[in-house]
Amino acid sequence: MNNIHTPHTSDPVRDRVMSTIKKGGTHMRPRWHFVLISVIFAFAAFLVLLLLVYAVSLSMFLLRESGTWFATSFGPRGWITFISSIPLSHVAFIVLFVVIFESLVRRYSLVYRRPLAVSFIIVAGGIVSVGALVAQTSFHDQMASYARTHQLPAPLALPYGPSTRIARPDNLYEGVVISNEDGVLVIEQGDDVSVIKKKEDRVPVAVKSAKIAKIATTTQVDTAPPADKRAQVASTTIAATRNRDTLEKEDINKDRKEEKKEEVETEEEKDGERELRSKKQTRIVIDPRTRLPRGKKFEIGTKVLVEGDRMSTDTVKAFGVRDFDD
Amino acid sequence: MAHERHSVYPGTDMQEKTDEEIALRVQAGEQDAYGDLISRYEAKLMRYARKFLSDKEDATDIVQDIFIKAYENIQSFDATRRFSPWIYRIAHNEFVNALKKKATRRIVFTIDMDTLFPHLASSETADSAALERDMRETLEKHLEGVSMKYREPLVLYYLESLDYKEISEILQIPVSTVGVRLARGRASLQKIAAAQPDKPLYE
16 A cells, blocks of 8 residues: 555554554454354344244144134134133243344344334234244144154153143133034033042042043943942942953053053052043023124034033033134 | 545545445455544544543543454445444444443343334434534533433434434434434433523533
8 A cells, every 4th residue: 555545644543553453453353254143143033033933833723722712703702711811921932032033133224223113013923924824734733743642852742742731711612512402502522531539639630541431431420420329430440440451451462552551540540539521511502692603503513612601510601602623 | 424535645546435445445455544444533433432431531542442343343344335324333332331331330221212112203304504503512512411312313413414324323223213312302402501501612
């Protein structure tokens, strides 16, 4: 550069800075350094975005599995049920990661030129939309299926375990229509369930067992057997267990895992009294204000979701009924 | 405007060059060209620093640090954009850090409501030359009384002649928020000026 940069006046700041640069007291960072930082930020933002889409779609999947997702079709009351069922932990996790995402992308003029609330709404809206699209696919169904069959590593299987399951709200009922007459639907709820009542505290421990249920259907045990029936139930259970043992011996080589499960159940039976519960029937009262799908008649065998208030142990006044296929 | 050409090297080719062209030369490895950028911005940054830091020695040291930082990071400057907002952004960060170090109270993270919601009163107003001159005079006299939040946009707009978009880039806030802060800063300044009508221009 020769002398073209020699200043005409003495300039202490300029001289000190130029002297530092020339003596090697400071170095210009190479361009790749900034490119790398940009790539790291962009990659981190992308990962957070993926995590957010996954979290939102998982929440939607879990809400759909619990039936709460479909409550929105029952109008404002359904929406209240839906919103109040969303776990706060899910909301907190999603908001936290939206904030992290915002802080990662806030360095870009496209983001900081917009008011924070606007960019937050755009980001949240985009994530919810993409999450809803993912929730529509069979992605989570497959992941849940892999998790059940232990084909996923533990951290990936965790979101599909019982700890993250969203409980169905008390005012939502799911069942299969077994009768539809005079504004009253009768639905059958739940599976046949075997319940072990522990001796010491009498707290029931429910164990769902397909085989026991199969045997129990032949014995027609009531949902809540009275005290005098308990002895009969217990003897039926013992007989059922014996029958089951015979069945297991026959197909012992077919399914070793199931055998282990049965052994655990037999151990439990030693500690307590097994009680069998069959499907529960509930009467659903429909009045003119009940929200129903237009032109829809609920055929026998249709699976339905009902939102309503329980009037008695077996009767529910419906605010909305819709078909439900989970 | 910040884009004016006022090289201190009359008769050389550098005075014809824009800041961005000189920055490109520095990026290409011409160390000496950086001296020209320093000369162009030193007075501006010193003036800017003195509006925030009371101690002249502090201001000189910080301006020196700003130029060192700018040199270290000059490869991150995109020469298709304006150089002045880029160097003022570095200056802003340095001043904020210096003020944080000096603060006796711990600075608590808060959300600035001005940047949270969109504002309607945000359009840039074309003040008359006389009005701008009056405003500059009032600023020089009463700036100390204005809170830091409004002081910076006022200084950048009236004293450093940057536009809303450039101030938005420097402070990394929405353009509409710049308008709001300027309006509130002006109102605050006028209030202070009305309360101290006899204060001389320079004390």
